[in-house]
Amino acid sequence: MFVGSDVEEIAATKTVEQLRELRTKLLGKKSRLSQDLAGLTKLPPDQRRAEGERLNRRKRELEAAFDERERALAVGQLDTALERERVDVTLPGRPLRVGRHHPITATIRELTRVFTGMGFEAVEGPEVEWDYYNFEVLNIPRDHPAREKYASLWVSNPLGDDPQRPMLLRTHTSPMQARIMERRKPPVRVIVPGRCFRYEATDPTHESIFFQFEGLAIDDRLTMADLKGVLYSFARQMFGGDRKIRFRNDYFPFVEPGADVAVDCFVCDGKGCRTCGHSGWIELLGAGMVHPNVLRAVGYDPDRYQGFAFGGGVERLSQLRQGVPDLRAFQQNDVRWLSAFGQVS
Numbered sequence: 001m002f003v004g005s006d007v008e009e010i011a012a013t014k015t016v017e018q019l020r021e022l023r024t025k026l027l028g029k030k031s032r033l034s035q036d037l038a039g040l041t042k043l044p045p046d047q048r049r050a051e052g053e054r055l056n057r058r059k060r061e062l063e064a065a066f067d068e069r070e071r072a073l074a075v076g077q078l079d080t081a082l083e084r085e086r087v088d089v090t091l092p093g094r095p096l097r098v099g100r101h102h103p104i105t106a107t108i109r110e111l112t113r114v115f116t117g118m119g120f121e122a123v124e125g126p127e128v129e130w131d132y133y134n135f136e137v138l139n140i141p142r143d144h145p146a147r148e149k150y151a152s153l154w155v156s157n158p159l160g161d162d163p164q165r166p167m168l169l170r171t172h173t174s175p176m177q178a179r180i181m182e183r184r185k186p187p188v189r190v191i192v193p194g195r196c197f198r199y200e201a202t203d204p205t206h207e208s209i210f211f212q213f214e215g216l217a218i219d220d221r222l223t224m225a226d227l228k229g230v231l232y233s234f235a236r237q238m239f240g241g242d243r244k245i246r247f248r249n250d251y252f253p254f255v256e257p258g259a260d261v262a263v264d265c266f267v268c269d270g271k272g273c274r275t276c277g278h279s280g281w282i283e284l285l286g287a288g289m290v291h292p293n294v295l296r297a298v299g300y301d302p303d304r305y306q307g308f309a310f311g312g313g314v315e316r317l318s319q320l321r322q323g324v325p326d327l328r329a330f331q332q333n334d335v336r337w338l339s340a341f342g343q344v345s
């Protein structure tokens with residue numbers, strides 16, 4: 001028996017598995033050593049003691065060698081594991097990417113905050129609309145030339161087309177005026193942000209998909225002075241405390257009188273610059289007193305109730321507030337643009 005070479009073999013094992021196999025071979029029940037130990041009883045008594053001591057010494061030697069190797073392998077395994085799973089705590093961390101609100105969302109939230117502060121309730125309406133709400137009820141009948149202003153995207157009705165009830169993607173948020181009045185009794189005060197669609201070629205100032213916000217207030221003694229007060233307050237809250245507003249006569253079939261509303265340029269204070277196209281004024285909204293025909297169409301008595309409505313473009317507000325040059329960027333979802341103009345809530 002060459003104990004020395006066995007011990008060397010033990011020391012040479014590379015893995016815990018190899019070591020376990022070798023242990024079975026050298027110390028297991030079927031090993032030579034175990035058999036010799038079992039055979040001790042068959043030896044004559046005078047040899048038994050010396051041979052027993054020799055075999056047990058050898059067993060302890062081997063066990064000691066196995067234990068030592070086992071410990072060494074375990075440490076080695078730990079070392080390689082540590083090496084493999086090494087973490088460099090001195091590396092700079094990966095920054096968390098913070099999400100942002102799209103500038104349209106941020107602007108809608110801001111204008112909604114301003115109007116809710118004046119007692120308006122924010123509501124939303126359908127993007128696919130009946131001709132009736134988009135035009136008819138707003139005092140724009142079938143052959144009215146005002147329809148030409150709204151290049152419409154007509155859609156087919158999934159439930160079957162009815163020539164009497166055409167459907168379209170709403171061209172403005174004004175249909176919500178009628179939807180709200182049909183459902184509620186005065187007083188009404190709502191602000192309606194939402195997506196609108198027009199069949200138009202896109203350029204730096206036009207998009208076929210865009211957002212508007214509609215305001216509507218109906219009560220029994222509202223006047224144009226209330227409209228002016230509300231919009232004046234809105235302009236100052238959005239663009240700063242020194243702003244002036246300008247009302248000019250304008251025509252929309254669903255208001256009378258109608259106005260276009262501009263704010264004096266907050267970049268040049270009305271002197272004239274690029275932002276305001278050298279006019280000193282920035283056009284913000286269409287507005288006016290709700291037309292009696294509209295009130296009648298929704299079942300309101302125009303002798304008893306009257307009110308005002310206004311509507312404007314959300315992207316335009318956002319452009320003005322943040323200096324965005326090209327309107328088309330709002331729909332392009334370029335992540336670099338979004339992280340430049342998006343707003344962390």
Ligand code: PHE
Nearest residue numbers: 172174252286287309310311
């Ligand atoms: N809906 C009109 C437009 O898109 C704007 C408007 C709204 C005008 C409310 C007057 C009153 O052109």
